Amino acid sequence: MSEIPKLIELERTEKTAILRWGDGSEHTVPWKEIRYYCPCARCSPSRDEEGRANELRELIKSFRSEKPSVKTVGRYALAFEWSQGCSSGIHKFERLWDIANEEDPDHGKPYVHGAW
Amino acid sequence: MSDSPVSHHSGIPSDKGPEKASDEQNAQMEQAYAQMRRKLRMTQLSEKIRHKIMVLSGKGGVGKSTVATGLALSLAQQGHKVGLLDIDITGPNVPKMMGLGGQGLHVEDGLIHPTVGHLGVKVISMAFLLEDEDTPVVWRGPIKLGAIQQFIADVEWGELDYLILDFPPGTSDEPLTVTQSLPDIDGIVIVTTPQDVALLDSRKSISFAKTLNVPVLGVVENMSGFTVRGKVEPNTKVELQAPGGKNVETISDEDGQWSATLDIFKQGGGKDTAEELEVPFLGALPFDPGVVRGGDDGVHRIVADPEGESALAFAKVVEALSEQLSEEDEPGINII
Numbered sequence A: 001m002s003e004i005p006k007l008i009e010l011e012r013t014e015k016t017a018i019l020r021w022g023d024g025s026e027h028t029v030p031w032k033e034i035r036y037y038c039p040c041a042r043c044s045p046s047r048d049e050e051g052r053a054n055e056l057r058e059l060i061k062s063f064r065s066e067k068p069s070v071k072t073v074g075r076y077a078l079a080f081e082w083s084q085g086c087s088s089g090i091h092k093f094e095r096l097w098d099i100a101n102e103e104d105p106d107h108g109k110p111y112v113h114g115a116w
Numbered sequence B: 001m002s003d004s005p006v007s008h009h010s011g012i013p014s015d016k017g018p019e020k021a022s023d024e025q026n027a028q029m030e031q032a033y034a035q036m037r038r039k040l041r042m043t044q045l046s047e048k049i050r051h052k053i054m055v056l057s058g059k060g061g062v063g064k065s066t067v068a069t070g071l072a073l074s075l076a077q078q079g080h081k082v083g084l085l086d087i088d089i090t091g092p093n094v095p096k097m098m099g100l101g102g103q104g105l106h107v108e109d110g111l112i113h114p115t116v117g118h119l120g121v122k123v124i125s126m127a128f129l130l131e132d133e134d135t136p137v138v139w140r141g142p143i144k145l146g147a148i149q150q151f152i153a154d155v156e157w158g159e160l161d162y163l164i165l166d167f168p169p170g171t172s173d174e175p176l177t178v179t180q181s182l183p184d185i186d187g188i189v190i191v192t193t194p195q196d197v198a199l200l201d202s203r204k205s206i207s208f209a210k211t212l213n214v215p216v217l218g219v220v221e222n223m224s225g226f227t228v229r230g231k232v233e234p235n236t237k238v239e240l241q242a243p244g245g246k247n248v249e250t251i252s253d254e255d256g257q258w259s260a261t262l263d264i265f266k267q268g269g270g271k272d273t274a275e276e277l278e279v280p281f282l283g284a285l286p287f288d289p290g291v292v293r294g295g296d297d298g299v300h301r302i303v304a305d306p307e308g309e310s311a312l313a314f315a316k317v318v319e320a321l322s323e324q325l326s327e328e329d330e331p332g333i334n335i336i
Helices: A031-036 A044-048 A050-062 A093-100 B005-009 B017-048 B064-077 B141-153 B173-181 B196-211 B269-276 B289-297 B309-328
Strands: A007-012 A016-021 A026-030 A069-073 A077-081 A090-092 B049-056 B082-086 B106-108 B111-113 B122-125 B160-166 B187-192 B216-221 B226-231 B237-241 B247-251 B257-262 B281-284
Touching (some): A007 A093, A016 A031, A016 A093, A026 A031, A026 A093, A031 A050, A031 A077, A031 A093, A077 A093, A090 A093, B017 B049, B017 B141, B049 B173, B064 B082, B064 B160, B064 B309, B187 B196, B196 B216, B196 B269, B216 B269, B216 B309, B237 B257, B269 B281
Parallel strands (some): B049 B160, B049 B187, B082 B122, B187 B216
Antiparallel strands (some): A007 A016, A016 A026, A069 A077, A077 A090, B237 B247
């Protein structure tokens, strides 16, 4: 597991998540980007193939902007709940760090069931 | 209007069609509402329960339930309010060890009320649902998962200083479900015995905890050494043949009393594992046949002999554990 700074604060705005980390860095990430990278078993396989990935992007674009409710999952992840679309994903801090740094949180690996 | 199933698809309201649909909708809404309430209660647990500690072992038979029960009783002995949740759905042993065999669950206002055992420890266990203790629970994963979530969220624990969660051996569904369902878990205590196989599996438990980013509070070595005692002439050298071909020597005191600790398995394996994997070593618990008898009789050694060797060893483990908790007592993520 790569070492990342501790996530200290999450500020929710209508369209973005502002992530503040233990090293003093701060990232503003659109919710739609987090939703696109949902790690759940239903959304993940959609990113394996370009055509379906675009469909997923379009679907997420069609959702209205909203501030999700959020809960911590253990000490390793966050789970977001939206009124429409998928709310199943458990977003590990490492994934959020990757998304915030505009890196692919899947690291180019196709989805394999149960491999999270 | 016809009772035919076709009428349900016609889009035309019927006498029975809408009523049936409404029942289904109501059931779905009730289910969704129950799920929402459960989620809310899980979040509220964080406020009511100060510390949540998972007790795991990679291998079975290392005395995990005995250690979980001992930790709960030792904490209660120190005046803390303690709950003990036996997540070992397929082989729940905690009630027997707590003298609560044959008890049932008490449900009031939709919430399960724990049964109170020795020293005021509140206990919830799957065993309370079994009609007889010889009946195995044969459940597939999703049912087990649902039962665990219910046992976490639908229990009226009240205010607790500590909730100790006892798991079945291994790193499967149960601990995964709990770490995903229960917010702000303080960490995991790993129980091992000083054998290579047990230690190997403990390493797996530690890796598992690291994967889930749940802190490892430390390793407890159980069945660490067996103390034998005797009486001979005062100031006499006593020589014993210990396991593994070792010789142990000791000298009797002025009353002729002597004691020596024999390492039944190996010496210091738990400590070595802890050091190797850079996690705290919380202490070693002696091999105490009284613990086995106490477990079977429903009176844990800590209750039967509160000043005894096992009780003192548990107190030391609890002290080491408390040090880890105060270090880990840092605030979580601030969500605005």
